Amino acid sequence: MTFTSRTPRVAAARKLQRRKDRDQTGRFLAEGPQAVREALAAGVVIELFGTGEGLSRHAELAAQAQVVSPVSDDGLAALAETVNPQGLVAVCEQVDVPLHEALAKEPRLVAVVAEIRDPGNAGTVLRTADAAGASAVIFAGDAVDPYNGKCVRASAGSLFHVDVVRAPLDVVPDLNAAGLQVLATSGYGADDLDTLADDGVLAAPTAWLFGSEAHGLPSALLDAADRQVRVPIYGGAESLNLAAAAAVCLYASARAQR
Template sequence: MFTPRTPRIVTARRLQRRKDRDQARRFLAEGPQAVREALAAGVVLELFGTPAGLERHADLAAQAPEVSPVTDEALAALTDTVHPQGLVALCEQVDVPIGEVLAKQPKLIAVLAEIRDPGNAGTVLRTADAAGADAVIFAGDAVDPYNGKCVRASAGSLFHLDVVRASLDVLDLLQNSGLQVLATSGTGEDDVDSLLDGGLLAAPTAWLFGSEAHGLPGELIAAADRRVRVPIYGGAESLNLAAAAAVCLYSSARAQR
């Protein structure tokens, strides 16, 4: 049984650092839900599990190409949660080039422009998946989609739709491919409801979302086709990023369907 000092555990533990994940093109997915979706996507290389975890989720262990029993201490070393769930999968990274996405003529894309919070990013990824988006682009100096908290917050959606890592220049590629680019802004001249009522959201669309703290970079707001706000009908000052993204993406999904 592997311990925290076993070389394979030591090597896997390094994947908690972004530079090591990028160099190895691998990452860790923690918990039965993430493991299940990673197995379905065919990207699991090895499954680490405590004896109790492997017994409790024998169906998942049976699907893994390699299963390595580990001590509770070894599993804890591979996670950053207070109460690990007994399973951690070593996975291949799943992001694809932007050209591969655009070749499919996507109808709905979410762009996370320099969003730093992994929980927010993972939640938007999950929301985009639920709304039927084709891809999520992590643009500029954005959080790593393989950050442990981001993977958990995506609730398996990381494995369901195309994930892209790109520079902020991706905006030009989206527009040249026929997508209208809509920048979310609390001071936008358009609002989501008016665009939905006017039929404008039925067109292929890329929504730009910025961080809650700083919003979108000014150059992206200026380069977008429209600047769009989510209308506030009550007394709230604003919506958080995940809630605003849900409103925008589902409005497009409704119009496109």
């Protein structure tokens, strides 16, 4: 039996494109073979939808799923959010963990995205933090949903590799209590990233705070941080975007901690 966009199971899964339904069910959609592969490895796939071609091309993934539901092209199009879907969409259990659980692991590198609203940026920071060896990414305050479809795709599977935490905005005391120095990024920060690297400051366990591109970090977080750090600009650019700044800062810490 091949399901269509009007099949109740497809219609129910499609509702997970809305944050309200993701929050109510504790489930989300992972689209494309890369995301599905990582979700299967993490053991969180509840149901795998795929076109005949998609299931045939990625038979090794279909073999790992407990429930496989063939769908028509229009059925997959209803579930996918991209213009050219790649034949697979999985319904997954959400993977975030409580803040205390993530900090109990004594992490050495943590990224905090505070009230950022752009899902593409959030997913890219997730991917970058994973690549730099961070063990947790904390979505603080009124931040974008980490299970937003664009965020999941931009993370390129890294959503399943790090501890994803949703926490209140006043997260700094918990980070300090876990033995982390808290460095807030700011274009007007008193401390220069290169100087901190030269002085050995970045070798300590660190949580980096990143704010939205439009508004930066809330003043309460800037004030609570141990240091306010600026990334030096050597050319004529006014600033770096969020994802680029996160990459520079996280890799500076990763290198110092090696």
